[in-house]
Amino acid sequence: MKIKRTPPTLISKRDRLPVDYLLHPFQYVTREEAFGGVLLIAATVVALVLANSPWKLLYDSMIESKFSIGFSWFGLKMSLGHWINDGLMALFFFVVGLEIKREVFVGELASVRRSALPIAAALGGMLVPAAVYLAINAGQPGMRGWGVPMATDIAFSIGALALMGKRVPLGVKVFVTALAIVDDIGAVLVIAVFYTGQLSWQPLVVCGLFLGMLVAVNRLGVRHPLVYGILGICLWVAMLKSGVHATIAGILTAVIVPSRSRINAPAFIEDNRLYMSEFKAGETGDGLVLTSKRQQAALRALETACGNVQSPMQQLEHAVLPWVRFIIMPLFAFANAGITVTGNTVFAMQHPVAIGIMAGLVFGKPAGITLFSWIAVRAGIAELPAGVAWRHLIAAAMVAGIGFTMSLFIAELAFKDTLLLDTAKIGIMLGSFIAAVAGMAVLRLVTRRQT
Secondary structure, eight states: OOOOOOOSOOSOGGGOOHHHHHHHHHHHHHTSTTHHHHHHHHHHHHHHHHHTSTTHHHHHHHHHOEEEEEOSSSEEEEEHHHIIIIIIHHHHHHHHHHHHHHHHHHSTTSSHHHHHHHHHHHHHHHHHHHHHHHHHHTTSGGGGGGGGGGOOOHHHHHHHHHHTGGGSOHHHHHHHHHHHHHHHHHHHHHHHHHSOOOOOHHHHHHHHHHHHHHHHHHHTTOOOHHHHHHHHHHHHHHHHHHSSOTTHHHHHHHHHSOOSOSSOHHHHHHHHHHHHHHHHHTOOSSOOGGGOHHHHHHHHHHHHHHHHHSOHHHHHHHHHHHHIIIIIHHHHHHHHOOOOOOTHHHHHHTSHHHHHHHHIIIIIHHHHHHHHHHHHHHTTSOOOOTTOOHHHHHHHHHHTTOOHHHHHHHHHHHOOSHHHHHHHHHHHHHHHHHHHHHHHHHHHHHHTTTO
């Protein structure tokens, strides 16, 4: 089935204002899947240029500059880098949580048969890279970074597939998306269990109270996104103080946000007919809604119906996703990718940490994904998606070795030593680059016959 592209605007040319023509290119570009990846690459390049230029001190001081939010009796003071990594990235994990929940309810993870392949593939794509890393870094100071090559960057991976256009079978894109989402679940569990600092029990009790409040408002039928936003922020603050990484608050809030709509599609269609009839009957003859109270009332009823047919989960994902994709993730890349390239950089590439990460992403990921997928299919618990052959899956597994955003995030948690952290970042960027180029080249080769 051919999927039509969403039109950049639904406003006819006759009714467009000058600002609509100005915004039209931006609206068109932001609907492209690959645009988020382009911004990530641009932010990474800018950070690298600044970190290796006369403006390095300005870049460093900007990332380390302190900002405080709150009141005299209670407030939070952190560097800009920490605000991005611990604060804004909580919204990133919130969107990850919403995507996971959506896939579990209505997506590729909604049934055992459909979810078996991406779950098996993701499991192999996490265990094998971690084993490869540990084999190289066993007994070394960098052994704590075993979780870094386990991650798959969903934005970059899907963006890479989008750049290939129609030559990539739809089943491959669906498989990689589901795999990356299961991979995110694994990454969240790894962060929560293995990369959590020393716990403070009083804030943990407060976390429990806010979680209870979120569950309570859900059970009471509260649907306004603002309620969940306020309670989610309170949970984030408590978790920041508890020692558990604050971004976990984003996942927990997403899990509790209601996923059911108040009315179903047939009821919405019926209500829509009634309200449109009322709107038509309220016409005063001058064509102005402003002069017809009946039409205004019908419009308010339509707005309410539109809100009722969408679940809070849909509304929040639709509202937050553009901010995460086009602002928060590029900011994260800008704040964390600024590595100074010196004479020691070549030496750093030979460090066990960098080698372990690159080997895990470039070789461990495709090997683990392919091996565990093959086992699942041979065991009869899974099957390849329609139109997808093993050559497609192997190429997709190579693309899944792009671990950029999540790998950088785990590296920040794993390494407190600046030298090890910079070494890990070098390994992540080189490994992700090699995985992207190799995966897209192989995918182009195996799909050439189809095109």
